[in-house]
Amino acid sequence: MAERPRSGGPVKATAAGTRQPSLTDVAGVAGVSHMTVSRVINGTGPVRPETRARVLAAIEELGYRPNSAARALVTGRTGTLGVVALESNLYGPASTLYGIENAAREAGYAITISSVSRPGRSSIADAVENLRRQAVEGVIVIAPHVSAGRALEAAPADFPVVAVGGGEAAPVPVISVDQRDGARRATEHLLALGHRTVWHIAGPEDWLEARDRELGWRETLERHGVGAPRVIRGDWSSRSGYEAGRSLAKEKDLDAVFAGNDQMALGLLRAFAEAGISVPRDVRVAGFDDVPEAAYFTPPLTTVRQDFIEVGRRTFGLLAGRMDGGDRHARALVVPELIVRESTGPR
Amino acid sequence: MAERPRSGGPVKATAAGTRQPSLTDVAGVAGVSHMTVSRVINGTGPVRPETRARVLAAIEELGYRPNSAARALVTGRTGTLGVVALESNLYGPASTLYGIENAAREAGYAITISSVSRPGRSSIADAVENLRRQAVEGVIVIAPHVSAGRALEAAPADFPVVAVGGGEAAPVPVISVDQRDGARRATEHLLALGHRTVWHIAGPEDWLEARDRELGWRETLERHGVGAPRVIRGDWSSRSGYEAGRSLAKEKDLDAVFAGNDQMALGLLRAFAEAGISVPRDVRVAGFDDVPEAAYFTPPLTTVRQDFIEVGRRTFGLLAGRMDGGDRHARALVVPELIVRESTGPR
DNA sequence: CGAGGGATTGTTAGCGCTAACACGCACCAG
DNA sequence: CTGGTGCGTGTTAGCGCTAACAATCCCTCG
Numbered sequence: 001m002a003e004r005p006r007s008g009g010p011v012k013a014t015a016a017g018t019r020q021p022s023l024t025d026v027a028g029v030a031g032v033s034h035m036t037v038s039r040v041i042n043g044t045g046p047v048r049p050e051t052r053a054r055v056l057a058a059i060e061e062l063g064y065r066p067n068s069a070a071r072a073l074v075t076g077r078t079g080t081l082g083v084v085a086l087e088s089n090l091y092g093p094a095s096t097l098y099g100i101e102n103a104a105r106e107a108g109y110a111i112t113i114s115s116v117s118r119p120g121r122s123s124i125a126d127a128v129e130n131l132r133r134q135a136v137e138g139v140i141v142i143a144p145h146v147s148a149g150r151a152l153e154a155a156p157a158d159f160p161v162v163a164v165g166g167g168e169a170a171p172v173p174v175i176s177v178d179q180r181d182g183a184r185r186a187t188e189h190l191l192a193l194g195h196r197t198v199w200h201i202a203g204p205e206d207w208l209e210a211r212d213r214e215l216g217w218r219e220t221l222e223r224h225g226v227g228a229p230r231v232i233r234g235d236w237s238s239r240s241g242y243e244a245g246r247s248l249a250k251e252k253d254l255d256a257v258f259a260g261n262d263q264m265a266l267g268l269l270r271a272f273a274e275a276g277i278s279v280p281r282d283v284r285v286a287g288f289d290d291v292p293e294a295a296y297f298t299p300p301l302t303t304v305r306q307d308f309i310e311v312g313r314r315t316f317g318l319l320a321g322r323m324d325g326g327d328r329h330a331r332a333l334v335v336p337e338l339i340v341r342e343s344t345g346p347r
Numbered sequence: 348m349a350e351r352p353r354s355g356g357p358v359k360a361t362a363a364g365t366r367q368p369s370l371t372d373v374a375g376v377a378g379v380s381h382m383t384v385s386r387v388i389n390g391t392g393p394v395r396p397e398t399r400a401r402v403l404a405a406i407e408e409l410g411y412r413p414n415s416a417a418r419a420l421v422t423g424r425t426g427t428l429g430v431v432a433l434e435s436n437l438y439g440p441a442s443t444l445y446g447i448e449n450a451a452r453e454a455g456y457a458i459t460i461s462s463v464s465r466p467g468r469s470s471i472a473d474a475v476e477n478l479r480r481q482a483v484e485g486v487i488v489i490a491p492h493v494s495a496g497r498a499l500e501a502a503p504a505d506f507p508v509v510a511v512g513g514g515e516a517a518p519v520p521v522i523s524v525d526q527r528d529g530a531r532r533a534t535e536h537l538l539a540l541g542h543r544t545v546w547h548i549a550g551p552e553d554w555l556e557a558r559d560r561e562l563g564w565r566e567t568l569e570r571h572g573v574g575a576p577r578v579i580r581g582d583w584s585s586r587s588g589y590e591a592g593r594s595l596a597k598e599k600d601l602d603a604v605f606a607g608n609d610q611m612a613l614g615l616l617r618a619f620a621e622a623g624i625s626v627p628r629d630v631r632v633a634g635f636d637d638v639p640e641a642a643y644f645t646p647p648l649t650t651v652r653q654d655f656i657e658v659g660r661r662t663f664g665l666l667a668g669r670m671d672g673g674d675r676h677a678r679a680l681v682v683p684e685l686i687v688r689e690s691t692g693p694r
Numbered sequence: 695c696g697a698g699g700g701a702t703t704g705t706t707a708g709c710g711c712t713a714a715c716a717c718g719c720a721c722c723a724g
Numbered sequence: 725c726t727g728g729t730g731c732g733t734g735t736t737a738g739c740g741c742t743a744a745c746a747a748t749c750c751c752t753c754g
Contacts, residue, residue: 065479065480066480067420067482068416068480068481068482069415069416069417069419069420069425069482070416070420072416072419073414073416073417073420078416079481080459080481087445087448087449088445089436089438089441089442089445089639091436094436094441095436098434098435098436098462101434101460101461101462102434102462105461105462110459110461110477110478110481111459111460112427112457112458112459112460113448113458113459113460114448114452114457115445115448115449115452130457131457132412133412133413133415134415134426134427134457135414135415135416237639238639238640238642238643239642239643241643242643263639263640266640266643266644267643269643269645270643270644270645270647273645292436292584292585292610293585293610293613293640295585295586296585296586296588296589296613296614296616296617297613297617297645298616298617298620298644298645300617
């Protein structure tokens with residue numbers, strides 16, 4: 001990393017420093033043409049071993065680093081993918097992002113993120129446009145919102161976009177976890193324990209996952225010929241789960257509750273504890289997501305696990321396929337798993 | 348987003364599509380030189396209003412998007428910053444990332460992330476090198492590890508790198524939360540409640556935050572003339588907190604525990620509940636971080652809040668300063684805040 | 695009425711790289 | 725001895741853009 005100022009004139013003192021060495025500089029030191037250096041770097045075309053060694057030595061000596069802009073300009077490829085991420089610490093989206101980053105890095109792509117605080121048609125479209133201006137080769141939209149899904153309906157055909165978690169109707173490949181199936185598993189588990197019915201704390205109405213979980217819950221109750229209680233709606237936060245719990249605590253005949261995610265389940269547990277309702281003795285509770293803390297709630301929470309890392313990996317795979325000219329209507333579904341713990345345990 | 352195939356010849360069917368329009372194409376349509384188009388886009392130099400309108404119309408018509416590689420090649424600026432992020436869902440690092448992304452976006456920079464699963468000297472250096480190859484203009488290293496700090500000691504002087512949360516001794520600007528002060532606040536709060544001493548569940552030894560919190564705890568005990576119990580070490584996870592709790596439950600004279608983070612505090616609460624130890628009646632517990640769920644633990648957790656969004660913002664500020672030729676030894680400290688809840692409440 | 699000057703536009707060069715082709719040489723078959 | 729065939733290397737052009745300078749027009753002012 002030694003920086004060599006031009007031997008003659010004054011050295012620029014700025015952090016930017018002097019000009020970075022170019023292919024031509026390396027070629028000069030190695031005594032070859034710039035083209036030979038290019039061939040050594042990219043492994044294209046034959047180069048005699050001694051020549052290669054001289055070139056590598058020169059690269060080392062100068063601390064040469066290829067100029068990615070120049071390369072991108074001539075090849076038309078930037079080696080960068082964009083991810084439109086929801087600005088939140090929600091366990092799912094954050095984990096998915098890491099899964100994507102990992103898979104992408106292994107395949108030699110860098111990841112540029114553009115976060116969106118309040119998703120909507122325009123903000124998602126803006127974020128995608130932003131990323132395209134950054135010259136990404138493809139975009140992954142983590143789009144758990146209904147509105148995000150709609151934004152994708154206008155996705156251009158000439159640019160690879162894939163969505164994770166939403167946009168069923170959009171003309172882009174979509175990968176999602178089977179939320180309905182997860183909700184079904186949780187609900188059936190609770191029904192199998194002999195409860196008359198199961199209450200549900202749903203997530204925000206504009207989240208597809210919230211809709212699907214609610215749908216899965218409702219379908220399951222129907223299939224078992226059980227009436228569905230009114231839905232209580234939260235916003236994924238523990239606070240909203242707590243409030244839901246305070247209101248539920250007043251219900252008589254409360255047997256079992258399926259919370260839309262683990263955070264809300266936590267709030268629920270808290271509210272029940274304050275109301276003197278014992279879980280699982282008086283009421284059984286299940287959540288969704290299996291955040292790492294769920295096993296240590298009071299009591300440990302039965303929940304539905306989603307493998308977000310896998311989701312991220314497969315999302316990248318879908319995008320790679322799409323960039324290769326693949327189908328715009330590819331779909332992939334990841335199946336969740338029920339994790340049973342004490343919150344639905346024996347009484 | 349309407350795509351218009353060239354009216355005459357066959358349309359290439361690949362996802363890559365036909366060549367993107369260039370400045371020259373726009374110039375042709377608008378009947379001006381490519382330079383005038385460039386001036387309209389960048390707002391450099393004077394352009395007559397009618398001309399500008401014609402150019403803008405042509406841009407719109409062709410769906411022109413500037414080629415960022417070409418621009419970067421000639422200006423030497425890419426408008427991209429790199430972030431070396433720890434691959435984890437830990438609340439702190441993830442929140443910091445969003446703070447950074449927000450501040451950067453407002454300033455017109457894009458963020459490229461390079462995640463690192465097991466930080467060490469070389470992996471951090473590799474990640475930075477990776478990002479430099481992506482031609483980022485500066486790098487932010489989220490470096491909570493001791494080893495990460497050491498990696499930064501070799502940071503080159505000619506390239507702007509800043510660290511968040513670690514690398515005190517490194518020749519790079521550092522921003523951190525005053526962990527020692529936070530630990531002092533929590534420990535003093537517990538001592539002020541009349542406890543003889545305070546136990547501590549420390550984070551992993553190679554985390555700077557863990558060291559500093561432990562140090563702050565130990566200093567505070569010393570200053571109050573109180574002997575420090577042996578340190579129990581966890582790994583930030585609820586599981587490790589749970590195990591610590593199981594071992595602590597056997598201690599007699601157990602009064603107060605300061606957990607290194609909220610997740611471990613959760614595990615601790617769980618272990619105590621199983622052991623029939625009531626919090627706060629038998630033992631008082633405090634955590635660190637104030638994750639959004641902490642207020643809904645059983646019981647709600649007293650903890651030390653860190654404003655990670657602020658940390659992210661100031662980190663970007665420090666990097667921006669450094670890129671402007673600022674000091675390599677700038678430091679910024681964010682002061683945390685004690686949030687008192689029931690886990691250290693009245694008995 | 696010509697010089698000076700600002701506003702507006704154009705022309706040219708070159709950023710650092712890769713693609714495409716050209717060149718020289720050794721080697722072999724006929 | 726001649727022509728082909730690789731190998732290893734060099735030369736040239738051009739990707740799309742901005743910086744620098746040149747050119748033009750029109751107006752003002754002495």
